[in-house]
Amino acid sequence: MTAAAKQIDSNAPYWDADLETQSRAEWDAMKLALLKEHVRHAYEGSPYYRKSFDEAGVHPDQIKSLDDIRRFPFIDKKVLRDRQMAVPPFGDLVAVPERDIVYISASSGSTGVPTASPFTQRDFDEWMDFEARLFWASGMRPEDRYAHSLNFSLFVGGPCVLGAQKLGALTIHAGTLPSERLLTILKQFQATAMWTTPSYAWYLGETAIKEGLDLKSDLAIKRIFVAGEPGGSIPETRNRIEKLWGASVYDYYGLSDIFGACAGMCEHKNGLHWAEDHILVEVLDLETGEPVKEGERGEMVLTTLKKSARPMIRFRTGDIVTFTSEPCSCGRTSQRLMGVNGRVDDMLIIKGVNIFPSDVEAIARQDPALTGEYKLVVERINHLDQLTVEVEVAHGHNGPTEEVAARFGKHLKSVTGVSAKVVVHPADTLPRATHKAKRVEDRRQGVWS
Numbered sequence: 001m002t003a004a005a006k007q008i009d010s011n012a013p014y015w016d017a018d019l020e021t022q023s024r025a026e027w028d029a030m031k032l033a034l035l036k037e038h039v040r041h042a043y044e045g046s047p048y049y050r051k052s053f054d055e056a057g058v059h060p061d062q063i064k065s066l067d068d069i070r071r072f073p074f075i076d077k078k079v080l081r082d083r084q085m086a087v088p089p090f091g092d093l094v095a096v097p098e099r100d101i102v103y104i105s106a107s108s109g110s111t112g113v114p115t116a117s118p119f120t121q122r123d124f125d126e127w128m129d130f131e132a133r134l135f136w137a138s139g140m141r142p143e144d145r146y147a148h149s150l151n152f153s154l155f156v157g158g159p160c161v162l163g164a165q166k167l168g169a170l171t172i173h174a175g176t177l178p179s180e181r182l183l184t185i186l187k188q189f190q191a192t193a194m195w196t197t198p199s200y201a202w203y204l205g206e207t208a209i210k211e212g213l214d215l216k217s218d219l220a221i222k223r224i225f226v227a228g229e230p231g232g233s234i235p236e237t238r239n240r241i242e243k244l245w246g247a248s249v250y251d252y253y254g255l256s257d258i259f260g261a262c263a264g265m266c267e268h269k270n271g272l273h274w275a276e277d278h279i280l281v282e283v284l285d286l287e288t289g290e291p292v293k294e295g296e297r298g299e300m301v302l303t304t305l306k307k308s309a310r311p312m313i314r315f316r317t318g319d320i321v322t323f324t325s326e327p328c329s330c331g332r333t334s335q336r337l338m339g340v341n342g343r344v345d346d347m348l349i350i351k352g353v354n355i356f357p358s359d360v361e362a363i364a365r366q367d368p369a370l371t372g373e374y375k376l377v378v379e380r381i382n383h384l385d386q387l388t389v390e391v392e393v394a395h396g397h398n399g400p401t402e403e404v405a406a407r408f409g410k411h412l413k414s415v416t417g418v419s420a421k422v423v424v425h426p427a428d429t430l431p432r433a434t435h436k437a438k439r440v441e442d443r444r445q446g447v448w449s
C-alpha cells in the first residue's frame, strides 16, 4: 500500500478501499507488524503481562508470525476481575499511566463486581473511526437520522453513537427509554435508523402495532442495527424483524471488554466484517485447544492490536463462533464473523449432544405457524436428560397444534440430533424479552443461564 495509491473519496470518508480491499497477505503483514509492537507494549507497560510472559517463558521477540501468538498464555474474564480486585481500581493489565486514561466502560459479571475497560483518547478515537466505517459499510449516510437506543450507563455500546455522529448522521441519543416514549421520538423526528437488541426490536415493533401505529407509514425506520444476542446472526430472526418493520436489519457484534462493535454487517449481509486491523482472532477447538478449520465452530480468542490502555492478549471470550476469510461480495476483504452460535456457558449438553439455544431459535422463527418466541426447559427425569421446547402459535393460526408440535420436533431432531417434548402455547403466553432474552431454564442445576 503506497501513499500515492491511497485515495479516500471525500464524499465517502469512511470507505478506505486500500485498507478494506487489500489482499489476505497484506492483512496478515499489517496484523503481524501491529502484533509485534502491541505485545511489546503489553510486556513493557503492564506488570501483569510481564510476570505472566516471564513465567510462561515467552517474550515479545519470539513473535515472527501470527501463529506465534499461540505460545502466549490465555486470559479470561476471571483474570480481569481478579487482577482488578488485587490492584484497584483498574487492575495491572493496564499498560499506560492512569493520567492517559480518559474513558472506561464497565460490565458487571455474575459476581456483580463491575470490571472496567479503560481507553486512552487515541484508543477512543480509533474505536469511533472503526464504528463510523462499520456504519458506512451498513449503508448509513450523513443524511440519516439515527436513534441510538442502547444503554448509556457505563455500557460499551453507548458511545458507539459517536461513530454515527462522526460519519455525519444526525444522532438521537435516545438510550433505553420506555417503549411508548421511544416510539414517540422515532415518529416525531422520523428517525431512519436505530440500534437495539433483536428481541427488543421485535418487542418494540409489536408494541407499536398494538398502539395503532403503522410501522411502514407512521415511522421512517429503514435500517435497524442489532447486537447483544445471538438472534441477530440468525437469518430467520432478522427476516421476521425486517418483515415486521419493513426495514433492513444488520447484525453487529461487540464485547464489553474490548469495544462496542467489533464487527458488523455490510449491505450484502453475509457475515459480519471484523475489525481486523484492531483485533486478531483465533477460533479454537473446545476440546483440543487447536485452531479449527475455517468455517468450523470453536471458541473465539481475541488479541487486541492497538488498544493501548489495557492490551488484551489471548482473551478467551467464551463465545462459540465461525469465521471466514473469503472476500465478501461487497469488495471488502476483511475476515467475517459468520455466526455466533452461543456461549460456551450457554451450550447445553443433552444426552451427550451439544445444543445451542440459537439452533432452536432458528427453527422456531422459520415456521410461519409460530410467533418465534420460545423457551427451553432441561430437566433430569429418571437419570435421563429431558428437553422441553415451549413455543407459541402465531395469531390467526387455526390448524391443530399437534401437527405444529410434531413438525417442530422432527425439524429439531434433524438439525440437532436431540429429541424434545414440544409444548405449543396460544399466542402471547411466553414472557416477552425486553432486552437480553433469557430463554433457557436448566433445572438440572436449578439455575437460569
Ligand SMILES: [Zn+2]
Residues within 6 Å of the ligand: 266, 267, 268, 269, 273, 328, 329, 330, 331, 332
Ligand atoms: Zn461485505
